[in-house]
Amino acid sequence: MDLRIFTEPQQGATYDDLLAVAKATEDLGFDAFFRSDHYLRMGDGDGLPGPTDAWTTLAGLARETSRIRLGTLVSSATFRHPGVLAIQVAQVDQMSGGRVELGLGAGWFAQEHAAYGIPFPEKRFGLLTEQLELITGLWGTPVGERYDFAGEHYQLKHSPALPKPVQAQVPIIVGGSGPRRTPALAARYAAEFNQSFPAPVDVEGRVATVRAACEEVGRDPSTLTFSVAQVLCAGRDDAEVARRAAAIGRDVSEVRAVGFAGTPTAVVDRIGSYRELGITRVYLQVLDLHDLDHLELVASEVATQLG
Incomplete structure (x- = not known):
C-alpha cells in the first residue's frame, strides 16, 4: 500500500512550512508529497500568510x-491554459529528475475565482x-514534429x-464521483483514479464503475x-x-x-x-503542518504494519 502525504496549504502555510513537511515525508519513507491547488482559504480564518502557487511550490521542492x-x-x-500547464509540469518533471504527477480536475470553488x-x-x-x-497530445508528440489542436x-x-518531461508518461490523476463522464476520462487518460473524502460505503461501487469504463474502451483495469x-x-x-482533532477544528467522532x-x-x-475494495494507494490529508510528530507516528x- 502506497502512503502519500497530502497537504492543504491554502488554509495557511508558507513555503518553508511545506518544505519541512516534504523533507519529513522523504526522510520517513512515505511515497509522495502532494498538495492541493487552491488560492483561497476555506472556512473561518484569515489564511495568513496567503496562498502559495502549487506548481511554483513543487518546482522548489x-x-x-x-x-x-x-x-x-x-x-x-x-x-x-493547458499549453502553459504542459510546459510547467514538464519543467518541474525535469527539475525533479522525473518524479512529477499531475492531478487535474474541473474546479469547483467559485469564491477563489472571484477573489483573484x-x-x-x-x-x-x-x-x-x-x-x-x-x-497528453503535446507530451506525446515526437521531437521534431508539430502538434495541432482544434x-x-x-x-x-x-x-x-x-519541452518534454523526463518521464515517458507523466502519471495523470483523475477523480470524482460522477457515474459516467469522469470514469470515461479516467479510463482514457489517467494512470490513477482518486476518490477524495468518499463515504466508505461508496468506494467499492465507484471502483467497479471505473473498471467497467476501462473494459468498455479495451483497457485492462489492472493498469x-x-x-x-x-x-x-x-x-x-x-x-x-x-x-489532534481539536488542533484542526474537527470533531473526533466525525474523523473516526x-x-x-x-x-x-x-x-x-x-x-x-480499503485494500479489500481494490484501493492500493492512500493520501493522508495532513492539516496541521507543524505537527511533524504526527508523521513520525x-x-x-x-x-x-502495512508492509
Missing part, C-alpha cells in the same frame, strides 16, 4: 528532495476534457510541443491505480487523537467515522478495509 513523488490533488482546469479574477464558467467539464487531450475551447497551431484521500488524525491513545483516525491499529484496520507504527 523538486530541487530540495531526491526520492519522493510530487504532485497536485488536484489542479483546476480553470487556473491555467479567474473566470469560472458554469460548465467546465468540456475544459477538463480538452485539457487532458491537449496536454477544440471548442482551445486551439493550437503548429506547436513544437516542447489503473485506485486511490482514496482521507483526513489523518492518529494518536497513541484517545487523548492524543482528541488533541470517515478518516484515517484513531490509534495506529485503528488506522491500519481502516486502510486495510504513522511512519513508525502504521506503515510498518
